[in-house]
Amino acid sequence: MSLYHIDILDNRGYNKDDNTRYSRIGGMAVAREKFRTLTEQMFYVLLCLKEECYGQDILDQVPAMTENRVSVGSGTLYNLLEQFLAEGFIRETKVEGRRRSYILTEKGKMMLDKEYARIIAQAMDYRRIFGKEEAK
Secondary structure (H helix, E strand, C coil), rough: CCCCCCCCCCCCCCCCCCEEEEEEEEEEEEECCCCCCCCCHHHHHHHHCCEEEEEHHHHHHHHCCCCCCCCCCCCHHHHHHHHHHHHEEEEEEEEEEEEEEEEHHHHHHHHHHHHHHHHHHHHHHHHHCCCCCHHH
């Protein structure tokens, strides 16, 4: 039996034993590091956690900070929070019944910094290729 499962429909899989994602390329499974890059939703969830807040706060803050360009569903949010906790990007600060609050850790801040640098590099590549001046 394989250590990982690849979904036949979308050619992706996930090994829960070592947090590695896999993609099928030419019939072979190729490992991809989890959290190598962040989705917009991941980025903004971590950004919200610069200050301590509850899940509901994050659900409200992400659309507000992005002028409704990005939103996060509650299922996605709580799945991300669980993954970020396991990865050490955030830590739980309070538990009040079912309400839990979280805050960004130094490791999470480093991940945000890395992602910010990647986004800036992409923007610079775009400007270089299309000859655009920096926005003022």
